[in-house]
Amino acid sequence: MGIDAFLTLAVIVIAVGLFISEKLPSDVVALLVLASVLVLQLVTPAEAVSGFSSPATITVAAMFVLSSGLSASGVVHAMGRMIARIRKPLPMTILVMTLVGVLSAFINNTAAVAVFLPVVLATTAANRIPASQLLIPMSYAAQMAGVCTLVGTSTNLLVNSLARNLGHPGFGLFEFSKLGLIMLGAGFVYMLLVQRWLLPHSHSSDPDENEHLGKYITELRVPSTSPLTGQSVTAAKLGERYGVYVLELLRNDIAVAQPRAETIEGGDVLIVRGDWSRISALIDKNRLQTAPDFQPIGIGDGSGNERPVMAEVMIAPGSSLVGQTLVSPECHWHYRSAILAIHRRGDVLRSKLRDVRLRVGDVLLLRAPGNELPSLRRNPALLVLSAREHRVFMPRQALLTIAIMATVMTVAALGWLPLVASAILGCIALVATRCIDNNAAYESIDWRVIMLLAGVIPLGIAMQKSGLAQFIAVHLLGFVGDFGPLAVLAAVYLLTAVLTELMSNNATAVLITPIAYSTALAMGLSPTPFLIAVLFAASTSFATPIGYQTNTMVYNAGNYRFTDFMKVGIPLNLLFWALAVYFIPRFFPF
Structure with a gap:
């Protein structure tokens, strides 16, 4: 050799x-x-x-x-x-x-x-x-x-x-x-x-809950008016009361050494994991803010097509978003959607959402205006999971496309x-x-x-x-x-x-x-x-x-x-x- x-x-x-x-x-x-x-x-x-x-x-x-x-x-x-x-x-x-x-x-x-x-x-x-x-x-x-x-x-x-x-x-x-x-x-x-x-x-979760995929990771900001302030994570018993578990406690964007023993202060950010229905209950009862880095430019006034909807989107194979973070220029698609949480199979994330590099199969939970869903569905980098596709069947276009495909195969098969x-x-x-x-x-x-x-x-x-x-x-x-x-x-x-x-x-x-x-x-x-x-x-x-x-x-x-x-x-x-x-x-x- x-x-x-x-x-x-x-x-x-x-x-x-x-x-x-x-x-x-x-x-x-x-x-x-x-x-x-x-x-x-x-x-x-x-x-x-x-x-x-x-x-x-x-x-x-x-x-x-x-x-x-x-x-x-x-x-x-x-x-x-x-x-x-x-x-x-x-x-x-x-x-x-x-x-x-x-x-x-x-x-x-x-x-x-x-x-x-x-x-x-x-x-x-x-x-x-x-x-x-x-x-x-x-x-x-x-x-x-x-x-x-x-x-x-x-x-x-x-x-x-x-x-x-x-x-x-x-x-x-x-x-x-x-x-x-x-x-x-x-x-x-x-x-x-x-x-x-x-x-x-x-079984997958109830279809009305938009939770096909199990537990999400999200970040919650604790305002000074929240009942959680002044308590330690252990004393708050979030796992026992809500089924939501604190993975990290960030103060001034720095993870504290012992998050469970630390007293929660106004402005702290909790990285938590749990089913979204349970996280939502925790947010409502304790006046928490969701994913503060990813609030949308505008979701509208809640009327007509602007009515907010929940959607799960998967990072598709071959997506240009793979390896990018949610603050990268390539992720401009979410500017009118609120990114609430992320699910990654087989991995527990412990960093802020903005620092997570996306992988194929990652699932993002979004709150978006109703008129943004067609745009999300057309995006080749994403796969909308929580809503059925509502594409219009166009007979003329369909017949032409099928005829063209059939002609391509026939011409090649006959060796012409x-x-x-x-x-x-x-x-x-x-x-x-x-x-x-x-x-x-x-x-x-x-x-x-x-x-x-x-x-x-x-x-x-x-x-x-x-x-x-x-x-x-x-x-x-x-x-x-x-x-x-x-x-x-x-x-x-x-x-x-x-x-x-x-x-x-x-x-x-x-x-x-x-x-x-x-x-x-x-x-x-x-x-x-x-x-x-x-x-x-x-x-x-x-x-x-x-x-x-x-x-x-x-x-x-x-x-x-x-x-x-x-x-x-x-x-x-x-x-x-x-x-x-x-x-x-x-x-x-x-």
């Missing part, structure tokens, strides 16, 4: 560590990878920026726009309203998984889950059905359906593009659909069988145009027919995903040029090669699946695709079955809530524990592994 291979391996080790630790956003890590392989001269400048012109990157961007067109027309939301008519858990689960599955085969699966999530939360709360019984099945259905077509996930397109760069002819739009449908069917049956026993049965060309023309048609405007088209693209794809593609080139992929392939064969191609296929799938649970699925695909390709060539076999194994394993992450964006979204909304995903997801991963090892060689012979 030469010096270039050692340098490439060093870049990979550091990148994997950064991806797993999440100390930096994944798109930033990808751009660091790009810069590293360029500075170390492992790739040429043209190869370093080739990811930005890759058909995979451009097609993914185009699919974001096409997906947005369906949502803007009201088609997706009309489908979502079908769920509200169901009253029983089993039929509701089947319908949710079916609708999300159908959409996720052709549009971005994160967008599909984002649309259905508020509807499922509202419907389950209204019918006293635990949301936790439906949200994991919905997330898994989105992933399982994504491997039914080439455009189902960005990972599919990435593996296809990498394979073409390595000399493989690539895959057609529906080339692995039969295998995908088998996996999807098995996954459906599995989820329906284990739903009752392995998924938690915790490459998929990237067909998708670009579809985007142009959406804008030209005014199904979506220019600004909405640009805003619909998740640029973090685009940067991630463009940044990691040069790493695959460096692995191939440096000989590292071939070196790893030879040693992989040394471990399992004697057991035959089926054992090697099983090892490739398992390695990809494990890495996908720990870090970005697209980064995993870039790492494993060259290795899988080189392994097949070293054995004198067709690379196709090994590439299919990488594609399926990297696109389905069931065992952790951090392995895939849809899992992260439902993790918070369903009030799940980390172990809930492990209990349901690990057996499903093993089932997919067994099915893949059995069926891949039958559809794609060695």
